[in-house]
Amino acid sequence: MxxxxxxxxxxxxxxxxxxxxxxxxxxxxxxxxxxxxxxxxxxxxxxxxxxxxxxxxxxxxxxxxxxxxxxxxxxxxxxxxxxxxxxxxxxxxxxxxxxxxxxxxxxxxxxxxxxxxxxxxxxxxxxxxxxxxxxxxxxxxxxxxxxxxxxxxxxxxxxxxxxxxxxYDYCDNALHAFRAWCERKYGTIGALNQAWGTTFWGQEMNGFDEVLIPRFMGADSMVNPGQKLDFERFGNDMLLDFYKAERDAIAEICxxxxxxxxxxxxxxxxxxxxxxxxxxxxxxxxxxxxxxxxxxxxxxxxxxxxxxxxxxxxxxxxxxxxxxxxxxxxxxxxxxxxxxxxxxxxxxxxxxxxxxxxxxxxxxxxxxxxxxxxxxxxxxxxxxxxxxxxxxxxxxxxxxxxxxxTELVPSGTAILFSAESEWATRSETLPSKKLNHWHDVRDWYRAFLDAGTRADIVPLKYDWSGYRTVVLPTVLILSGEDVNRLERFVRGGGTVVVGYATGLIDENFHTWLGGYPGAGDGVLRGMLGIRGEEFNILGAEAAGEPCEIHLSNGMTTRLWQNDINVDDDGVDVLATYAGEEADEWDLDGTAAITRNAYGEGSAYFVGCDLDVADLAMFITTGLNPAERGDRNASQESGPHYDPITTLHTERAGAEVAFDFYLPRGKHEVKIDGVEGEPVYRFRCDEGTEPGSYAIHRNGVLVIKR
CATH class of the missing domain: 3.20.20.80 (Glycosidases)
Incomplete structure (x- = not known):
């Protein structure tokens, strides 16, 4: 940046x-x-x-x-x-x-x-x-x-x-370019061998001329995950370099x-x-x-x-x-x-x-x-x-x-997105092949809307320190520096919500050790006050076995559960696994969702997958309005509307602001107490009282202030 x-x-x-x-x-x-x-x-x-x-x-x-x-x-x-x-x-x-x-x-x-x-x-x-x-x-x-x-x-x-x-290009030109890319990144073949963990399956290389791209290796073969992740990065970089070459060729003249x-x-x-x-x-x-x-x-x-x-x-x-x-x-x-x-x-x-x-x-x-x-x-x-x-x-x-x-006014919460974690979830070497980081980001985003507020989505590598709360859904890859940023954020008064498959591997696809999530050599675990021992993976593929587990607060998990110990006496257990299905997997009474006070802030761990409705319940009941960046927590003054069924955004400039109101569903929504000039109405009727409107399905109301 x-x-x-x-x-x-x-x-x-x-x-x-x-x-x-x-x-x-x-x-x-x-x-x-x-x-x-x-x-x-x-x-x-x-x-x-x-x-x-x-x-x-x-x-x-x-x-x-x-x-x-x-x-x-x-x-x-x-x-x-x-x-x-x-x-x-x-x-x-x-x-x-x-x-x-x-x-x-x-x-x-x-x-x-x-x-x-x-x-x-x-x-x-x-x-x-x-x-x-x-x-x-x-x-x-x-x-x-x-x-x-x-x-x-x-x-x-x-x-x-x-x-x-x-x-993805696997031609010889790409092979030679990938070797050069690896040499620029790692400097020595020893550093590359260490990053890719090539002592596993006897893949150590003696020079960069032995570096391969992950061509077809046979049906059901598993690619070295560090190699595959770097090939993803290389593919991104080679196309970005091509774009820049085109841009610069024109920019030299125009x-x-x-x-x-x-x-x-x-x-x-x-x-x-x-x-x-x-x-x-x-x-x-x-x-x-x-x-x-x-x-x-x-x-x-x-x-x-x-x-x-x-x-x-x-x-x-x-x-x-x-x-x-x-x-x-x-x-x-x-x-x-x-x-x-x-x-x-x-x-x-x-x-x-x-x-x-x-x-x-x-x-x-x-x-x-x-x-x-x-x-x-x-x-x-x-x-x-x-x-x-x-x-x-x-x-x-x-x-x-x-x-x-004018510019979109930000919310108080950032859901962190990582392209590298999205690439990593496609690996064949993870505990489940059903992970999808980007879809989990989408589910959390929708859950915030269902909870009556709006979150932003910010790349992990950007600056998110100005937010009140950050959420990490299936951010598989966290480097030591990433974790240090999170630690400083929470210690200084921020709130972090860590998802069930977050912080398991570093930037080289090495598993962090000492218990899950191990990112930062245990710094992330220390913030959360918990330590995971195993993952419990569910699926309909196992005939006759439970394919969902209930939580003590009425939520349900269907894919991934962390079997964790609570290491800190100060950790609040907000929900446990409960019931016959939980007992079947030795999870009955095990913490599923926790909160830990850390420094001046708070660190939550959502230790299992949840659907959008359950995530919204957690946001509503587990986070207070300040922690969820809720701009609609108090509507004693200003417009009155249902923040769950109506999306409101604000675009502002130095001297003017615009409020946009859009229904999320198929039903009409009503707003009253609106102050300002209605500069644009689409499928929207004015009410009998000043500042009141009925916005029909797929309608829009734009107010200028």
Missing amino acids: ANRRTFRWPSLLTEGGRGIAFGGDYNPDQWSEDIWDEDIRLMKQAGVNTVALAIFSWDRIQPEEHRWEFGWLDRIIDKLGKAGIAVDLASATATAPLWLYETHSEVLPHDKFGHPINAGSRQSWSPTSPVFKEYALTLCRKLAERYGDNPTVTAWHMGNEYGWNNR PDKPFTTNFMVSTDQCCMDYADWAGEVDFVSNDHYFHEGESHIDELFCSDALMDALALGKPWYVMEHSTSAVQWKDLNTRKRKGETVRDSIAHVAMGADAINFFQWRASAFGAESFHSAMVPHAGEDTRLYRQVCELGAALKTLGDAGVQG
Whole structure:
């Protein structure tokens, strides 16, 4: 974070360059030019003010190795500029032309079986290929030379969803790059051997030329977990290095326009360590696609909470989401009852200053032809396009009111997220293969909402010392320094909640010894005042055995229980395992949830997995309002509403603040006592009393103060 790039936001072609950005991926090269003017007419009608252009257009820009075709791109940029629509111009490297693969097949990545990943999809290239990098950077420089001074181009969009198809590359170029990466990290082969624990299974290496990447080793083979974790880190770093090479090639020619690339953060995907990536962009961008079912809006809030942290509280950019259904899930549900507008405003409520979709016009062919778009196959006279127009007007209203540039006010609680712990939970060498750190973060986030408050999500490696409470759900990996930060935090008066599978291994995937959780050579155990001896793992796979255990407070655990001893007389046991099933596993009466006073603060241990409802019960009954960062603990003054069914966020600037209210469920919510100007209402009626409102399902109320 010390070397983080300065925040720069792309300008619009409006007076003063301000406003909430609205638009989407535009692929005019999929259509004949006689449609372009119609596109721009519809864009202006909808209030579109920006588009991302040329993301998959390398083959149209460079149809042959020594032939460049910029005319079509010149013409569409000129048309967009005259219409007042800014361009976020892509480096166009997400897909390479087929002639490049035919001429240089060595640029293809390989899978773990050693097979080349053939061309024909996105990112069918190896980020460690020097040949591919040479061609890609030549393209970047050509684009910068031609459009760097073009006033319509106000930002650079590098690549697209890096890692979508080449996150794991097992080619020889990757092998050589991994060996060099390991040598830079460890310095000596002895240090690497120690980090990977290579004395197990006789894997000691004599030099870095013996380092391997975890290619296929046979069915059911277990990879050295330290090696696998480093290969995850390497894959993240090699793609980040490629992004920086593209960015810097353009910046050498065109340094005065901001750079970004679209992350992929939703709770079903978060493949990179975006805490590192966020420091290398000028503004943070994300592609978010909604999760079907009852968790739809909660999942959106959760993903956005991490995005706000990655942006360090600065406004961030929704680069892609969908107007309705996608076509790549097992279940492709559409949006309904105002969700197209509601989801977009929800992103704004969580700190976004740009709302963009994939894509502008639904494709007539190709792999994503049934992916919803701003202009659907049925054209202009459709409910979906009318909702797009309604959204454009709403965003203009919010922009004119001054929302742009305000920042999301943080909560008092931080749920800590670690990309490395998420990678580690995928290891085949853990007590259970059912762990999922990111999903546990999501469950805790939802539990705080169900408890009537809102938590933030902050990367473990960022600064979270200003929060009142931090929660660590399945943060498997804790280094000694991580634990020392936690210890200082609690000793100084903070509250920490440690989850059931937290602090088991260090940054090299070595198990901390002396009892669980052993992180920091026992420092974490000392804070908690407990010591675990074994894990008890449940599952329906064991026919005839109990597959759940009850707690003395009515909660239920179904996967993982810590068999712990309470080592400190001052520890409060808040719940024990109880009942016939607990007795079957020798756990009856064993502490399940504990609290320990430590220094000026408190350390809780939630020693088993719990569902969202039980986590919410713990937050409500186990934590006091100050410890859960509850901004709604007292509603004696100000607006009155149910904080469990209504999400409230606040965006504030130096002289103005905006309150956003959104129902979480299907039922109408009511608010009264609201002071301020209602600048935007969607599916929301004013009540008979001043300051009272009824917000219907999927509605939004925005108040300016």
